[in-house]
Amino acid sequence: MAGDLRHRRAAGDASGEEERAAKTGTSSGGGGDGVEEAAERGSGGRKEALGWLEWSRGWLATVGEFFFQRIAASHLANPLELPPLDGVSIIVTGATSGIGLEIARQLAQAGAHVVMAVRRPKTAHELIQKWQNEKSECSMPLNVEVMELDLISLDSVVKFADAWNARMAPLHVLINNAGIFTIGEPQRFSKDGYEEHMHVNHLAPALLAMLLLPSLIRGSPSRIINVNSVMHTIGFVDAEDMNLTSGKHKYKSWLGYSNSKLAQVKFSSIFHRRIPAEAGVHIVCSSPGIVHTNVVKPRYVFTYLLLCI
Numbered sequence: 001m002a003g004d005l006r007h008r009r010a011a012g013d014a015s016g017e018e019e020r021a022a023k024t025g026t027s028s029g030g031g032g033d034g035v036e037e038a039a040e041r042g043s044g045g046r047k048e049a050l051g052w053l054e055w056s057r058g059w060l061a062t063v064g065e066f067f068f069q070r071i072a073a074s075h076l077a078n079p080l081e082l083p084p085l086d087g088v089s090i091i092v093t094g095a096t097s098g099i100g101l102e103i104a105r106q107l108a109q110a111g112a113h114v115v116m117a118v119r120r121p122k123t124a125h126e127l128i129q130k131w132q133n134e135k136s137e138c139s140m141p142l143n144v145e146v147m148e149l150d151l152i153s154l155d156s157v158v159k160f161a162d163a164w165n166a167r168m169a170p171l172h173v174l175i176n177n178a179g180i181f182t183i184g185e186p187q188r189f190s191k192d193g194y195e196e197h198m199h200v201n202h203l204a205p206a207l208l209a210m211l212l213l214p215s216l217i218r219g220s221p222s223r224i225i226n227v228n229s230v231m232h233t234i235g236f237v238d239a240e241d242m243n244l245t246s247g248k249h250k251y252k253s254w255l256g257y258s259n260s261k262l263a264q265v266k267f268s269s270i271f272h273r274r275i276p277a278e279a280g281v282h283i284v285c286s287s288p289g290i291v292h293t294n295v296v297k298p299r300y301v302f303t304y305l306l307l308c309i
Contacts, residue, residue: 041233053183057233088111088113091164096120115147151204165212171212172222174208234254
């Protein structure tokens, strides 16, 4: 699960251990581990890459999920039956295709007030009409609305959050579902200057969550759900090279994607700890597994990753 965080020691802790090791003449992890630890850290004592054990464990988790997720989830109903959600307001990003579309549709059918936060409002309105037509004539109309949001633009995120907060209405759930994986394509940057995976998958959803916090507090107990990925286990976040432009790490699309997903997990953990418990806002990172969507096709992912290993 994406919520299983891999805790890495801070530079201060590392330097402290190095100092103790120098005094005692021993390394913190034994002979082989000590050599690997030293190799992974630069001259400043800061970790610069995943160790071979972390790297191997991450790839095993990714490949294992590809092959065994259907078996692991075979006991679950499909779709899961939802309780009545009347009076619950939920924002879903990327709700016109893939996972987001199914999330929005099933939540709306359960009675929730669903806000489809999307780049293509026209497509969203067409979907709402389709869902309404599928319902029986005697049923209540779906409580769904559309608001424009383009996560590739931070200005669009701010505009969306301002429009929602201006209502002074409670928000019970924010589902940060929208994301990109430009598999095999060259590196690209947003107009705000960030590598596109990091921008769309982490920075924009993080900004949205922070800006909507007042509405989430009004809807307390509330929840932020970040749709993550098992590929966060092969990511590495270098705070000094988040755009992967320094040359220390050669850019590959899978690396940009996995780094952005790990950044989201780390941010979620820190943000959750900094929100006062009495605010009643909880944050969850959820890995849906390998899903056939228009973001990327599973068979292409697996073939591409095998070529990259």
